[in-house]
Amino acid sequence: MAGFSLHGNSSVPSTDGLSRTGVTILAVIMGLFSVAGIVLNVLVIVAILRYRQLRQPLSYTLVNLAICDLGCSVFGGLPTTVTSAMGYFSLGQLGCVLEGFAVAFFGIASLCTVGVISVERYIVVCYPMGAAIFQTRHAVAGVVLSWVWSFVWNTPPLFGWGSYALEGIGTSCAPNWYNRDVGNMSYIIIYFLLCFAVPFSIILVSYSRLLWTLHMVSKLQISEDRSTHRVEVQVARMIVVMVLAFLITWLPYAALALAVIMDSSLHVDPVIATIPAYFAKSGTVYNPIIYIFMNRQFRGNAGPTVLSG
Template identity: 80%
Template sequence: MEHLVLRGNSSSSHSSVSTELLSRAGYTTLAVIMGAFTVVGVILNVLVIVVTMRHRQLRQPLSYALVNLAICDLGCAVFGGLPTTVTNAMGYFSLGRVGCTLEGFAVAFFGIASLCTTAVISVERYMVVCCPMGAVLFQTRHAVAGVALSWVWSFVWNTPPLFGWGSYELEGVNTSCAPNWHGRDAGNMSYIIIYLFFCFAVPLSIITVSYSQLLWTLRQVTKLQVSEAGSTNRVEVQVARMVVVMVLAFLVTWMPYAAMALAVIMDSSLYIDPIIATIPVYLAKSSTVYNPIIYIFMNRQFRGYAVPAVLCGWNPWASDPQVSEGETTVASLIKSQKISPKESLKE
């Protein structure tokens, strides 16, 4: 891909490259889309942080991971969404080489920390549902350790381009920056391959294994038929639906981006139209909106505090009989029967 936008020093050089990729109306459309994602993402994630800080009842071990996810998404929106909105509105990347490197690093840093936090959440849900009576419980120290690890992990794998191993370059229609997927030199390719493995494949594997075990355990609990009127089946359906939404959201927002990068690395002759390449970029950045909705607002306890804060005290779900936190219900169900998942599997 051509990177003359960064090499030129004048506005004309920026414009000469950018106009070949997308029309002015196209850039304006992208600016509106990214602006909408950014504004909504900032509002939702700030709401998550403020509500959790104000209500002590929400300060549970899982809340550390959920708030950290909101902080990560807020960072992506502020340091990635806002600059991209501005550069799209201008029709070219106006921040120069240093700006590209800083934006690329910031978005990658917060983005990978978000992915790692998602993996931490999946582990927590696995422990709550599958090991409710086990010796290992998800406590505050585990949540804090998981949060700290997500930041350290992201920092370790996103700083090498700042020191020469890999680089940050323009992507898509040349209005935002990311790790350089297109460089063919050995150093850049080795970095990207290792980066994809440790920063995407590893979190994805943890999420897949954790949620697969969760659904399998729920299936085994259902076979016990220990509740009346099929309430166990209802719980399984609720949790299964939530898990499916979580996994699908992760795959939809991040898989196309990772697949595109891997395809470019594996086939040096592969050409992806810049406009097509922009779609995975925007899907990945849209996770700043989906994450708080899926991970927070499907939590009935949090929703009970957040919704009244937004609607001036009114909560339309106040009398909602449905259970939104299925994993807690299933854990309670197992405990009430005084039987562990492992024991239930023997029956």
């Protein structure tokens, strides 16, 4: 099948360097993160759909982010839990391709959604007087763009440009960062630039300008409505924390992939390579926690419209 590569036979244990106890511990950790990710993201989706006051343009992207995280938990976290508990990747060739594609598809869609949210918040906070208005159609366009962009750049390995392979200790699959073939390398480099570097750049630029704007407003004390200013600061703090959590989750994985791409002679211990992959899958828990504990609408459905533009 096109798009598939295994380090070895998928029916034999491939967890060399890690004891059975260590593999079991990883399975338990991933299981906890997966279940928590499913429960919390379902809670976010239900809360937004249930309460009318939460249905603002930004909520479209928040729901989309929760769906992306839910997909990562169901199609990435749970299979990894099972294969880790068994001590080897037991899902075979097709299972590796499907898991690798699903995790990459939902993961990149999630990253793109965070980028869309950063642009939304920049517009809402930096143009509060209507110079630029963020509307429902803009939110829908951002959501559609996130899915289309992720789909376009994660399907090539299914047709032979690039591949999906076992990663780390061999209990989960991902885009093949290690294959040095010209075709695979060209795909991985383009994939890294368009699916990691571009969204990261958008996020960093948007939030840097947003924070600079808030800093200047606070410094000049030109806001007559102090409560409104406090709400905007709270919104900025919530989103910045969310982005930092996302970067902490995905940056180690992206950095490892980049190191492997840049240095063909680099040998990464399978156990060390597994840690960033587990961090990436555990990130599905952080976003809903931030929404619940840092957003007063999720805490009481009362007070200022924190999420609205």
